[in-house]
Amino acid sequence: MPELPEVETVRRGLEKILSENPVVENVVLRRPDLREPIPESLPQVLRNQEIVSIRRRAKYLLFETPDHTIINHLGMTGTWRIAPPGSEATHDHVYFNLRGGVRLAFNDPRRFGILDLATREKVTENKWLKHLGVEPLDAEFTAESMLAKAKGRSVPVKNFIMDQKVVVGVGNIYSSEALYLAGVKPQRQACRIQLSEWKSIVKNVQKVLSRSIERGGTTLNDYRQVEGHAGNFQNHLKVYGRTGEPCRKCREPVKMKVLGGRSTYWCSKCQK
DNA sequence: AGTGCGGCCTGTCCGC
DNA sequence: TGCGGACAGGCCGCAC
Numbered sequence A: 001m002p003e004l005p006e007v008e009t010v011r012r013g014l015e016k017i018l019s020e021n022p023v024v025e026n027v028v029l030r031r032p033d034l035r036e037p038i039p040e041s042l043p044q045v046l047r048n049q050e051i052v053s054i055r056r057r058a059k060y061l062l063f064e065t066p067d068h069t070i071i072n073h074l075g076m077t078g079t080w081r082i083a084p085p086g087s088e089a090t091h092d093h094v095y096f097n098l099r100g101g102v103r104l105a106f107n108d109p110r111r112f113g114i115l116d117l118a119t120r121e122k123v124t125e126n127k128w129l130k131h132l133g134v135e136p137l138d139a140e141f142t143a144e145s146m147l148a149k150a151k152g153r154s155v156p157v158k159n160f161i162m163d164q165k166v167v168v169g170v171g172n173i174y175s176s177e178a179l180y181l182a183g184v185k186p187q188r189q190a191c192r193i194q195l196s197e198w199k200s201i202v203k204n205v206q207k208v209l210s211r212s213i214e215r216g217g218t219t220l221n222d223y224r225q226v227e228g229h230a231g232n233f234q235n236h237l238k239v240y241g242r243t244g245e246p247c248r249k250c251r252e253p254v255k256m257k258v259l260g261g262r263s264t265y266w267c268s269k270c271q272k
Numbered sequence B: 001a002g003t004g005c006g007g008c009c010t011g012t013c014c015g016c
Numbered sequence C: 001t002g003c004g005g006a007c008a009g010g011c012c013g014c015a016c
Helices: A004-020 A042-046 A120-125 A143-149 A157-162 A172-182 A195-214
Strands: A023-029 A053-057 A060-064 A068-073 A079-082 A092-098 A103-107 A114-119 A255-259 A262-266
Touching (some): A004 A053, A004 A060, A004 A079, A004 A195, A023 A042, A042 A068, A042 A114, A068 A120, A114 A120, A143 A195, A157 A172, A157 A195, A157 A262, A172 A262
Antiparallel strands (some): A023 A092, A053 A060, A068 A114, A092 A103, A255 A262
């Protein structure tokens, strides 16, 4: 589920809680087999450690102690929440008991999430992080660099901008949304996109991600902010999930087609 | 090397 | 109402 805006929203929620309760007194692993096993050493490594910062890289949350980084991916259905005594839930796989009495719970029904551990000095070599491309909200994400990377790439531009080795954080929802705003058909081959079109795609990827962060992300089913609130950006989606409904600009019914195994939405009149 | 597909899991929804 | 099947926002690894 969660793409960059949802992960960033969760990061901000966790940052608020951890700035007031920074010490993890202990960790409880209730179900350590997520997509890959949670490292057995995690509880002992985190015991009585201070979380000095919580960062985001791509769709990963990075909890940093003085010596270690905890790497967490929400998968499709992962959530963090404050879990007071008595609020235990099915699929609560991990608890962080914070000094001060707050308990954080990681809940993930589909268990596509990731919880991994690295030393801070080796974190960039971690298997989940080492191949990641550029951050879309950073200055290095430019039309010129996308044009260069797309050379020789025949995949649809929509799948290309979802490729985490190219640019991170853009998933199935925001790729369709950004290409709609840019007026570019999602099925066009990446290598055929002109520089002027890349300029619009870059600008609109940044715009849609920023606006979704401002609205606390997109909640379709599972995604929740740490405080339990739904996001709001689902009310601002232009094409995603709107098959057959009128385009908000030209009233043409929105089209849907599976590209690279993922549902893709576009307006056949507004996107060239 | 690049591409496309299967697999990982569970929950929900739709049609019969 | 019950059941089977399709589908869901991610990402890796594998064949071609």
